[in-house]
Amino acid sequence: MKATDTGESIAETVSGLIRQAVGDVADDTDLRMIEGVDSVKVLRVIAAVERTYDIELEDEEVFALKTIDDVVRSVRAAVEAQGL
Amino acid sequence: MTAEPSGGQIAQTEPIEPTATIELPWRVLPDYRCFGCSPANGKGLRLTFQPDGDGIACALRFDRDYESHPGVVHGGVLSTVCDEIMGNLLVLRVGIPVFTTTLRVRFITSASIGVDYRCVATTTADSGTPGPYQARAEVFDEAGGLVVSAVGQYHPIAVEENRDRIDMTDEQAILIERELAKLRADH
Numbered sequence: 001m002k003a004t005d006t007g008e009s010i011a012e013t014v015s016g017l018i019r020q021a022v023g024d025v026a027d028d029t030d031l032r033m034i035e036g037v038d039s040v041k042v043l044r045v046i047a048a049v050e051r052t053y054d055i056e057l058e059d060e061e062v063f064a065l066k067t068i069d070d071v072v073r074s075v076r077a078a079v080e081a082q083g084l
Numbered sequence: 085m086t087a088e089p090s091g092g093q094i095a096q097t098e099p100i101e102p103t104a105t106i107e108l109p110w111r112v113l114p115d116y117r118c119f120g121c122s123p124a125n126g127k128g129l130r131l132t133f134q135p136d137g138d139g140i141a142c143a144l145r146f147d148r149d150y151e152s153h154p155g156v157v158h159g160g161v162l163s164t165v166c167d168e169i170m171g172n173l174l175v176l177r178v179g180i181p182v183f184t185t186t187l188r189v190r191f192i193t194s195a196s197i198g199v200d201y202r203c204v205a206t207t208t209a210d211s212g213t214p215g216p217y218q219a220r221a222e223v224f225d226e227a228g229g230l231v232v233s234a235v236g237q238y239h240p241i242a243v244e245e246n247r248d249r250i251d252m253t254d255e256q257a258i259l260i261e262r263e264l265a266k267l268r269a270d271h
Contacts, residue, residue: 040229043192047233051220054208056188056235 109263120168139206157195166234170219179268182238215240
């Protein structure tokens with residue numbers, strides 16, 4: 001899965017990976033505020049997303065990510081940058 | 085390799101599904117002392133690798149000589165494991181020596197002393213890919229939970245350049261090049 005993915009499929013894939021890990025939440029839910037979701041779970045799902053797209057997000061970015069929307073935006077930017 | 089924890093050495097457990105240990109090209113060197121993967125270096129990690137899907141894997145268990153905080157495996161040791169497995173995977177895949185240029189390690193959670201872990205490395209590089217190469221390594225706990233995620237960049241080194249940078253005799257260089265040539269022919 002690489003830079004050829006459309007924005008829509010990135011959103012679908014990323015939200016799917018996150019919901020698989022934390023449950024069915026809204027795109028703008030703060031993931032760390034969900035009961036049973038701690039920083040380890042969030043880091044693991046971010047790692048799964050990075051692996052899926054073969055990207056590396058910066059630590060500052062990763063720790064600032066709060067919602068599915070945030071992760072989708074970061075992944076889109078990283079995938080676009082990769083395609084340059 | 086399998087061993088019980090003793091004398092400050094790392095004990096490496098049986099792979100979850102026993103498979104043949106991968107033969108590394110360095111084994112042909114009579115004085116092969118790599119801190120990460122030489123079975124002859126009693127102070128080293130003595131990692132052994134098995135095929136794992138598209139990549140390779142190694143089993144890990146650390147004793148207290150590798151401790152950071154009490155009961156916690158030192159992060160530098162885990163970083164070394166990730167670097168070692170990625171570097172060896174690339175050499176096996178491309179048949180050319182590589183040097184690490186960048187290593188990014190993200191510690192998801194701590195690893196415990198005396199507990200079994202598994203490190204898996206993957207790469208999309210192959211012998212037809214020009215360098216630099218990238219690989220990923222991940223350390224998992226027994227439940228499959230991710231503990232460490234690492235990405236490394238590796239620079240291929242031509243045989244002649246390798247000779248200038250590494251302390252090898254002509255005979256050793258010939259032995260290694262012969263092994264690397266076999267790897268390149270296999271791909």
